[in-house]
Amino acid sequence: MEVTDINSDIVRNSLAEFDPDLICIYGTKKIRSEILELAPNALNIHDGFVPYYRGVSSGAWVSFESNYSYLYYCIHEAISRLDAGIVYRLDPVVPYFFESSTDHNYRRSTTAADAMVEVTRGLLNGTIQGYPQPSVGARNLRHRDKPQLFGEIASANFVSNNARTYKRSRPRTGRIEKLLVDRQKHPNRGVLSNGWYVVNYHAIVDDNDFDHTGVPRIVTERKRFAEHIDVYRREFTLVSVSEGISLLKRGSAEKRRYLSLTFDDTLQSPFSAMDLLGSSGIVPTFFINSDPVLNERQLKNHHTLLKRLYEAARPVASYDEWVLSQYMNLDDLRQACDDGSAEIGSHTATHARVNHTRFEELQVEIQENHRSLESALGREIDYFAFPYGGLNDRSFLAEFEAITTARYYFTAEGGINQHYVPGALLRIGIHNEDVGGLLQLLSDQYVR
């Protein structure tokens, strides 16, 4: 039936007569609770990552804010508070390179409709689990919050040069699309945008003919790292992560180029390379896994790297003894925090890939790890970073855990922070690029 008011009595009475098992909602305003309560379950399709994007035109808000990694659809329980119910599905719909905003909307809608059918089946046979939204970070977007030309800016942002730069950096499976994209000109090659850059390293190794083959891309040679530092000192104002965040919140990050240095995975080698920072005044941030520092266990993702380093160094100690010396220890970390020479974030317990929804495991990896590092270091830790860093390397539930665990959290999927918008702060993974390659990498980033 067709009605002008979804909340009218005729709707309520007809539905009551129909006696539904489930109410499915897509694309309407708030529905009053007397109607929602006519079925044991009510589901809504929403076009945004909750709790950051709740309310009207959420998909357009994402585009308006150039927050392209948050192009999500959501299937959640419909309750009388708009978009606030339990979440059943929350998945990104990564835009194709040549896709218009209209086409993307359409694809997102059909993907969400399929997911709604799956959730419906899951609810009826009891195989689906819902998760409450985090109570922090929520935003309710209303028509009256929209600035002038909101719709125009949102559609233009979706296909702008900036969006193209974003889309170019996403993994592509289609071979033809890949071929066509590779032939496109880079819009801002060689030009460094303003904003706050957060660069990310893992291991810094000595330059003695270290064999990189088969080692994951987490290695930077010491001489390259020294060259990188020179580039950073020349091209950027160097700030700590906490300074970067306050620049961003004050709206000052768009006026110049700022850069912060971060290291993931708890390895000792970056700590030893700090002498290369010299008088630069850089305060780096270390993202720490609790397994190596609290439980004397090496991280699985370092297996090949550490084996190779052990062979090259040929130490007297056995591998098992030696391997623990390759990680930072608690005393060094405490010292660095106390004298202000470093800032600390957490990076899960075991460096697990957190792209699933096994809740207990996520809680141990993200939340419990963070709290145990806090008590070991005797201080609050404000930051968390996802391992592996790509959009597909985290599930919405892992992100919910991150939101409730740390005041700020990071990915390493690229991008420059220019405005303070909800979501993971952006970092750029740096490897063993020469100076030309580094400048190219830094100029090929989208801004948000």
Ligand SMILES: [Zn+2]
């Ligand atoms: Zn890592």
